[in-house]
Amino acid sequence: NAGVTQTPKFQVLKTGQSMTLQCAQDMNHEYMSWYRQDPGMGLRLIHYSVGAGITDQGEVPNGYNVSRSTTEDFPLRLLSAAPSQTSVYFCASSYSVGQRAQYFGPGTRLLVL
Amino acid sequence: AQTVTQSQPEMSVQEAETVTLSCTYDTSESDYYLFWYKQPPSRQMILVIRQEAYKQQNATENRFSVNFQKAAKSFSLKISDSQLGDAAMYFCAYRSARSTGTASKLTFGTGTRLQVTL
Numbered sequence: 400n401a402g403v404t405q406t407p408k409f410q411v412l413k414t415g416q417s418m419t420l421q422c423a424q425d426m427n428h429e430y431m432s433w434y435r436q437d438p439g440m441g442l443r444l445i446h447y448s449v450g451a452g453i454t455d456q457g458e459v460p461n462g463y464n465v466s467r468s469t470t471e472d473f474p475l476r477l478l479s480a481a482p483s484q485t486s487v488y489f490c491a492s493s494y495s496v497g498q499r500a501q502y503f504g505p506g507t508r509l510l511v512l
Numbered sequence: 513a514q515t516v517t518q519s520q521p522e523m524s525v526q527e528a529e530t531v532t533l534s535c536t537y538d539t540s541e542s543d544y545y546l547f548w549y550k551q552p553p554s555r556q557m558i559l560v561i562r563q564e565a566y567k568q569q570n571a572t573e574n575r576f577s578v579n580f581q582k583a584a585k586s587f588s589l590k591i592s593d594s595q596l597g598d599a600a601m602y603f604c605a606y607r608s609a610r611s612t613g614t615a616s617k618l619t620f621g622t623g624t625r626l627q628v629t630l
Contacts (some may be wrong), residue, residue, distance in 0.1 A: 401517075444618070447616065447617065491557075499608075500545075500559050501618060503556065503558075505554070505556050
């Protein structure tokens with residue numbers, strides 16, 4: 400198993416540009432989520448999904464969209480990037496909402512100029 | 513809402529010694545899970561150890577153990593026989609046992625940076 404994979408590893412955007420951060424898992428996990436990590440603030444939940452076709456907002460959803468057309472993939476879209484979205488983004492997954500541990504991808508470092 | 517507090521931004525330990533990282537949390541729930549994640553310079557988040565709130569016995573994983581004090585809402589991590597590879601950021605995290613909505617999220621502390629010296 401590759402586990403949770405994320406692409407790209409690093410991206411530089413200009414303000415106003417759009418992009419999609421990719422996340423995929425090959426463990427047949429139902430639950431997937433996106434977090435952002437900022438200095439001194441730990442990780443905060445952006446969006447999550449409890450299964451294909453079902454998504455919902457987390458703590459900091461503004462400026463981000465998600466979709467879940469398959470069990471494996473959970474892309475995160477930035478429609479119009481802002482400098483405040485400069486961060487490290489982590490995708491995580493687990494078998495079910497109730498499972499105790501989440502498994503994280505390697506992260507995507509995003510710089511918005 | 514739940515909160516997780518790590519009051520030690522940085523800690524240092526000599527190789528082969530023991531170090532304890534502190535974590536406190538606030539919740540009104542009785543059933544939940546607690547975790548310690550390690551984040552080395554590669555930024556990968558690695559699960560170190562987990563504790564179910566309904567279990568009185570403290571979890572252990574090789575050189576890693578926890579001291580879980582439910583009444584005090586305290587969840588410290590002890591690393592024994594510290595190794596250079598233990599140097600990393602360590603995050604304490606909380607997850608509700610309820611399985612609906614954002615209750616399923618992990619709530620993280622701000623982390624403790626552990627240095628391991630020779």
